[in-house]
Amino acid sequence: MGVLNLSRGRRADRLAAPPDDGGDPLGSLLRRAGRGDQDAFASLYDELAPLVHGVVLRVVRDPAQSDEVTQEVFVELWRLATRFDETRGSVKSWAATVAHRRAIDRVRSEQSARDRVAREVSNVVPDHDSVVDEVETTLDQARVRRALGRLTGLQREAVELAYFGGHTYREVAVLLDVAEGTVKTRIRDGMIRLRDELGATP
Amino acid sequence: VSTNTDIHHLAAAYALDAVDDRERAAFEAHYPSCDVCRTDVLEYRDTLAQLADAAPVAPGADVRDRVLAEIARTRQLSPLLPVSELAERRRRRRRVLSTTLAAAAAMVLVVAGALLVSRDDQPAFADELAAVLAQPDARLVPLDGDAGTVRVVWSDEADRAAFLADDLPAAPDGEAYELWLIDDGGAVPMHLLDPAADGEVRATFDIRASPVAWGVTLEPVEGSAAPTGEILYVAEV
Numbered sequence: 001m002g003v004l005n006l007s008r009g010r011r012a013d014r015l016a017a018p019p020d021d022g023g024d025p026l027g028s029l030l031r032r033a034g035r036g037d038q039d040a041f042a043s044l045y046d047e048l049a050p051l052v053h054g055v056v057l058r059v060v061r062d063p064a065q066s067d068e069v070t071q072e073v074f075v076e077l078w079r080l081a082t083r084f085d086e087t088r089g090s091v092k093s094w095a096a097t098v099a100h101r102r103a104i105d106r107v108r109s110e111q112s113a114r115d116r117v118a119r120e121v122s123n124v125v126p127d128h129d130s131v132v133d134e135v136e137t138t139l140d141q142a143r144v145r146r147a148l149g150r151l152t153g154l155q156r157e158a159v160e161l162a163y164f165g166g167h168t169y170r171e172v173a174v175l176l177d178v179a180e181g182t183v184k185t186r187i188r189d190g191m192i193r194l195r196d197e198l199g200a201t202p
Numbered sequence: 203v204s205t206n207t208d209i210h211h212l213a214a215a216y217a218l219d220a221v222d223d224r225e226r227a228a229f230e231a232h233y234p235s236c237d238v239c240r241t242d243v244l245e246y247r248d249t250l251a252q253l254a255d256a257a258p259v260a261p262g263a264d265v266r267d268r269v270l271a272e273i274a275r276t277r278q279l280s281p282l283l284p285v286s287e288l289a290e291r292r293r294r295r296r297r298v299l300s301t302t303l304a305a306a307a308a309m310v311l312v313v314a315g316a317l318l319v320s321r322d323d324q325p326a327f328a329d330e331l332a333a334v335l336a337q338p339d340a341r342l343v344p345l346d347g348d349a350g351t352v353r354v355v356w357s358d359e360a361d362r363a364a365f366l367a368d369d370l371p372a373a374p375d376g377e378a379y380e381l382w383l384i385d386d387g388g389a390v391p392m393h394l395l396d397p398a399a400d401g402e403v404r405a406t407f408d409i410r411a412s413p414v415a416w417g418v419t420l421e422p423v424e425g426s427a428a429p430t431g432e433i434l435y436v437a438e439v
Binding site for chain 2: 045049054057071078088092099104184191192
């Protein structure tokens with residue numbers, strides 16, 4: 001309770017922060033966390049946890065494991081807070097990057113090379129439609145839904161299977177039964193279009 | 203000069219973590235020095251964060267307490283020191299370079315000792331190599347290429363470098379291997395490499411610039427002022 005009250009107070013601080021604190025309101029929280037301020041980090045957790053966990057859960061799938069990975073992500077963000085460089089992207093972008101990488105590391109280390117080969121050889125295609133469907137029904141921002149809607153079907157599937165499904169482009173090629181080069185191109189075209197549709201962080 | 207531009211097309215897949223470990227390592231060796239790829243990665247990550255932000259899920263209720271308990275006993279990394287002016291200049295040079303020479307992944311090693319010297323090397327070469335390796339800023343890079351690995355060891359402080367190859371095939375008639383030091387001004391011819399019958403090359407030479415990359419091409423036997431042949435070996439520093 002104490003922490004919660006304190007973090008509210010900190011957030012009020014942040015709103016009153018001088019303009020030279022930069023355009024990213026999470027940046028000043030992170031800078032304070034980088035100096036060892038655990039209350040600032042608690043506020044950062046409150047701001048970022050749904051984003052981080054959303055990424056982790058979609059990739060990892062298992063809720064208990066996802067909680068573990070989300071915890072690891074935040075401990076990692078705490079360790080790295082001293083090295084955050086706002087010229088290299090926003091706090092959210094940084095957190096999403098760390099979260100996705102951690103989630104990927106978890107699923108890829110657990111999926112033995114043998115399983116992977118066996119699956120590809122036997123050509124058993126997992127039900128990837130569920131990943132795509134679920135992502136689309138849970139997107140709660142019309143802007144992002146609209147941007148995804150501007151992608152071709154193959155671009156959208158390739159990007160979503162890679163990002164939310166946690167697959168490499170080679171695995172996506174197997175899932176979608178198209179050539180690797182085609183998937184690489186669709187991923188690239190899809191990301192360029194998404195970027196152009198969404199623009200910079202609002 | 204043929205270059206490999208394919209690596210630039212990995213930016214989106216890399217931002218999505220949709221590359222394998224080898225591709226990830228290759229791209230990470232490349233993109234910090236490539237303006238286009240660096241910008242692409244930053245923008246794609248920002249785009250993906252917006253995607254992630256639109257699909258939030260709250261973690262388990264106890265995760266917050268566990269995180270706060272764990273960070274209370276977790277040391278933070280020391281901050282990175284500001285880049286020195288020298289490092290900054292170096293970085294700028296790298297950026298220029300990457301537009302002229304496509305990168306190959308290069309594992310940069312801190313030289314651990316004179317284990318490169320083989321028993322039958324000429325004493326003069328062994329001494330020269332040892333002198334370069336003794337410099338605190340000595341660096342070694344293996345150059346990636348088709349036929350085995352070739353290596354360059356050098357020291358900016360000592361303005362001296364050594365080149366080692368063990369299995370370099372004989373150059374075609376009328377041609378010679380030429381080693382290039384690449385800096386912000388482009389490729390500087392360094393040395394014509396003449397492999398012995400067993401493919402061994404041992405050479406030392408002066409360098410008057412700080413390299414951002416090394417490369418080997420096939421050139422006319424008398425050498426060229428600027429590279430004209432295909433890049434056979436290359437490494438970014």
